[in-house]
Amino acid sequence: xxxxxxxxxxxxxxxxxxxxxxxxxxxxxxxxxxxxxxxxxxxxxxxxxxxxxxxxxxxxxxxxxxxxxxxxxxxxxxxxxxxxxxxxxxxxxxxxxxxxxxxxxxxxxxxxxxxxxxxxxxxxxxxxxxxxxxxxxxxxxxxxxxxxxxxxxxxxxxxxxxxxxxxxxxxxxxxxxxxxxxxxxxxxxxxxxxxxxxxxxxxxxxxxxxxxxxxxxxxxxxxxxxxxxxxxxxxxxxxxxxxxxxxxxxxxxxxxxxxxxxxxxxxxxxxxxxxxxxxxxxxxxxxxxxxxxxxxxxxxxxxxxxxxxxxxxxxxxxxx
Amino acid sequence: xxxxxxxxxxxxxxxxxxxxxxxxxxxxxxxxxxxxxxxxxxxxxxxxxxxxxxxxxxxxxxxxxxxxxxxxxxxxxxxxxxxxxxxxxxxxxxxxxxxxxxxxxxxxxxxxxxxxxxxxxxxxxxxxxxxxxxxxxxxxxxxxxxxxxxxxxxxxxxxxxxxxxxxxxxxxxxxxxxxxxxxxxxxxxxxxxxxxxxxxxxxxxxxxxxxxxxxxxxxxxxxxxxxxxxxxxxxxxxxxxxxxxxxxxxxxxxxxxxxxxxxxxxxxxxxxxxxxxxxxxxxxxxxxxxxxxxxxxxxxxxxxxxxxxxxxxxxxxxxx
Numbered sequence: 001x002x003x004x005x006x007x008x009x010x011x012x013x014x015x016x017x018x019x020x021x022x023x024x025x026x027x028x029x030x031x032x033x034x035x036x037x038x039x040x041x042x043x044x045x046x047x048x049x050x051x052x053x054x055x056x057x058x059x060x061x062x063x064x065x066x067x068x069x070x071x072x073x074x075x076x077x078x079x080x081x082x083x084x085x086x087x088x089x090x091x092x093x094x095x096x097x098x099x100x101x102x103x104x105x106x107x108x109x110x111x112x113x114x115x116x117x118x119x120x121x122x123x124x125x126x127x128x129x130x131x132x133x134x135x136x137x138x139x140x141x142x143x144x145x146x147x148x149x150x151x152x153x154x155x156x157x158x159x160x161x162x163x164x165x166x167x168x169x170x171x172x173x174x175x176x177x178x179x180x181x182x183x184x185x186x187x188x189x190x191x192x193x194x195x196x197x198x199x200x201x202x203x204x205x206x207x208x209x210x211x212x213x214x215x216x217x218x219x220x221x222x223x224x225x226x227x228x229x230x231x232x233x234x235x236x237x238x239x240x241x242x243x244x245x246x247x248x249x250x251x252x253x254x255x256x257x258x259x260x261x262x263x264x265x266x267x268x269x270x271x272x273x274x275x276x277x278x279x280x281x282x283x284x285x286x287x288x289x290x291x292x293x294x295x296x297x298x299x300x301x302x303x304x305x306x307x308x309x310x311x312x313x314x315x316x317x318x319x320x
Numbered sequence: 321x322x323x324x325x326x327x328x329x330x331x332x333x334x335x336x337x338x339x340x341x342x343x344x345x346x347x348x349x350x351x352x353x354x355x356x357x358x359x360x361x362x363x364x365x366x367x368x369x370x371x372x373x374x375x376x377x378x379x380x381x382x383x384x385x386x387x388x389x390x391x392x393x394x395x396x397x398x399x400x401x402x403x404x405x406x407x408x409x410x411x412x413x414x415x416x417x418x419x420x421x422x423x424x425x426x427x428x429x430x431x432x433x434x435x436x437x438x439x440x441x442x443x444x445x446x447x448x449x450x451x452x453x454x455x456x457x458x459x460x461x462x463x464x465x466x467x468x469x470x471x472x473x474x475x476x477x478x479x480x481x482x483x484x485x486x487x488x489x490x491x492x493x494x495x496x497x498x499x500x501x502x503x504x505x506x507x508x509x510x511x512x513x514x515x516x517x518x519x520x521x522x523x524x525x526x527x528x529x530x531x532x533x534x535x536x537x538x539x540x541x542x543x544x545x546x547x548x549x550x551x552x553x554x555x556x557x558x559x560x561x562x563x564x565x566x567x568x569x570x571x572x573x574x575x576x577x578x579x580x581x582x583x584x585x586x587x588x589x590x591x592x593x594x595x596x597x598x599x600x601x602x603x604x605x606x607x608x609x610x611x612x613x614x615x616x617x618x619x620x621x622x623x624x625x626x627x628x629x630x631x632x633x634x635x636x637x638x639x640x
Contacts, residue, residue, distance in 0.1 A: 033444070036457060044459060053459045085444045089451035090458075091465050092416035099411055119437050119474050121504040124353070124405045131409035137356060138410075139364060139373045145411050154439050156476040157502050158509025182477050184441040189478030189528060194516040201510065201521065208509060 012218030013150060013175030014248060018273060019220070020078030020111055026313040027273075027320045029113070029250070030073050030305075031280025032082040032101060034062040038285045040298035059093035062086075065301075066101045069284050072302035073309050074108035079149075081250075081278055083115040102148050112148040113250065117179065119154035125164035133165070133174040150175035152228060152250070155205055162212055169224045170216060175248075176225055180205050180240060183230025183253030202236065206243040217246050222274065226250055229267055231259025231277065238266035241274070249275040255282035255312070265319045272320045283308045332538030333470060333495030334568060338593060339540070340398030340431055346633040347593075347640045349433070349570070350393050350625075351600025352402040352421060354382040358605045360618035379413035382406075385621075386421045389604050392622035393629050394428035399469075401570075401598055403435040422468050432468040433570065437499065439474035445484035453485070453494040470495035472548060472570070475525055482532055489544045490536060495568075496545055500525050500560060503550025503573030522556065526563040537566050542594065546570055549587055551579025551597065558586035561594070569595040574632075575602035581635045592640045603628045 010016060021027050036044070036058055043061050051057035070080065087098035102112045118128040127136075132151045135142035153165050155178050165176045181191055181202045191202040206227070213225035223246045229237050231253035241249070249267045253259040254277050267275035286292045286308035287301040296304035330336060341347050356364070356378055363381050371377035390400065407418035422432045438448040447456075452471045455462035473485050475498050485496045501511055501522045511522040519527075526547070533545035543566045549557045551573035561569070569587045573579040574597050587595035606612045606628035607621040616624035
């Protein structure tokens with residue numbers, strides 16, 4: 001691995017993220033996982049009127065909804081994380097809405113993680129990496145394509161599936177979050193299995209992440225290769241925190257999946273940095289939650305999202 | 321797991337695939353992994369003339385190229401496998417070309433595997449499964465979206481990441497291929513690690529696949545949940561074949577990655593069935609290979625692909 005590579009983007013990803021966390025004074029990541037049925041009817045109707053009940057109407061409704069959320073939280077949080085499955089389910093129209101959502105969030109000063117969990121090898125992985133983080137080859141030159149700030153990556157294929165993303169991160173000042181200990185109940189099927197060397201698969205994966213990225217730490221003291229560590233497994237998070245002191249953790253599972261502020265505490269370092277905590281429907285669809293439904297009408301879904309964001313920021317105050 | 325579910329599609333996926341293999345008398349899967357630089361200039365120029373040097377031009381060039389390949393091989397092989405990274409790198413235009421490629425291949429009587437290696441949990445995994453294999457919710461009803469015949473899935477998240485795909489496969493008569501022992505050099509980083517119980521991670525994964533799908537075997541004797549087993553690891557393939565007698569193997573790594581006919585042999589059962597063998601650039605870009613370049617001009621790239629397909633079919637004759 002080479003230590004010095006020309007950086008085309010705006011600096012080291014970890015430095016940009018840590019600076020944003022310090023500026024916003026919180027580590028909250030808003031997950032943009034639009035569910036058509038939860039998007040207020042007044043938005044749905046507007047786009048059905050224009051496009052009929054089509055995939056294009058769905059894509060445009062999603063984009064309008066997201067813009068409302070982004071406008072409402074962009075001065076509060078450092079980063080957002082659209083989950084691409086919720087977009088690409090509507091085919092190329094949905095993929096368009098995903099790209100437009102990412103662009104809009106960046107225009108509003110937010111960092112963007114594409115939660116895509118992409119994984120492949122060789123030239124295929126290069127394709128994903130260039131698409132999401134770098135530049136793609138186009139006839140006689142290269143151009144940025146999706147061009148977000150970071151992506152989630154699945155490590156099942158080993159280093160061949162990591163290196164192409166890492167190379168692009170180094171070159172363009174981007175970041176990647178490798179799935180390590182995920183938040184779901186059956187994450188242990190593979191991740192918790194104990195190896196001959198008496199460590200679990202997720203501990204092995206932590207050691208691998210360390211070896212794959214320890215040579216590239218920014219001025220913030222953190223590296224471009226982070227790890228996905230679920231809020232639902234605080235004991236495991238504490239183990240991984242020690243194994244990966246310079247990795248930023250992306251922590252799903254807060255809120256709807258059951259993790260609370262206490263559960264995410266082991267994900268942070270003593271500097272109160274080193275993790276971002278994601279909440280998706282708890283924020284974006286707050287207007288439907290019992291707590292807010294009486295206060296906010298569907299037309300005020302974005303204000304409800306802002307209120308829920310402020311509440312989450314407050315909740316994490318004792319932690320980070 | 322329930323045994324009987326209403327099947328909305330055209331029967332059990334494994335039965336459809338085995339019938340297609342028997343009809344075409346070979347187990348060849350043509351990988352549609354378009355690389356813009358390898359697409360003949362006369363195609364590139366046509367679309368640059370219409371769209372400029374844009375992502376849309378790239379998408380249209382890819383689609384025209386693919387249609388030529390599909391026309392040339394559709395009477396020869398049972399199945400094709402577009403690798404979605406090569407499409408989505410061009411953003412929503414590329415995603416459109418992916419969808420159109422899949423549709424065209426199906427119109428020409430081919431089964432289609434989306435090589436997407438998707439993975440996630442809960443409602444997110446449901447989103448992917450519905451998008452690729454089932455129907456997506458759209459305002460007041462459901463419609464098919466990408467609607468291919470099968471998808472590749474990464475198992476790092478455990479059963480939570482498998483069940484949503486399996487449920488949709490059962491309901492719609494579709495198939496899934498779970499990454500098990502992949503073809504790349506560093507696939508052993510995780511997959512070959514030896515567990516406390518003295519089995520490797522990939523053997524554990526084979527046992528898990530067996531437990532996740534053994535209840536749903538079609539009349540062909542094969543199940544809807546297959547496994548990706550690289551041609552580059554024949555010894556491991558033999559182990560997995562014994563552990564998973566009713567799973568269909570999707571075998572990458574033949575040709576360009578170094579695997580030959582002898583190497584894929586352990587992937588087949590004694591009935592000479594149970595596996596499909598993929599070749600991508602060895603077929604699609606045969607016109608650039610030394611062997612064919614003297615015989616076929618770029619304008620005849622599809623004929624070169626047909627010749628390479630026939631050669632691969634011949635090569636596998638002693639095996640399957």
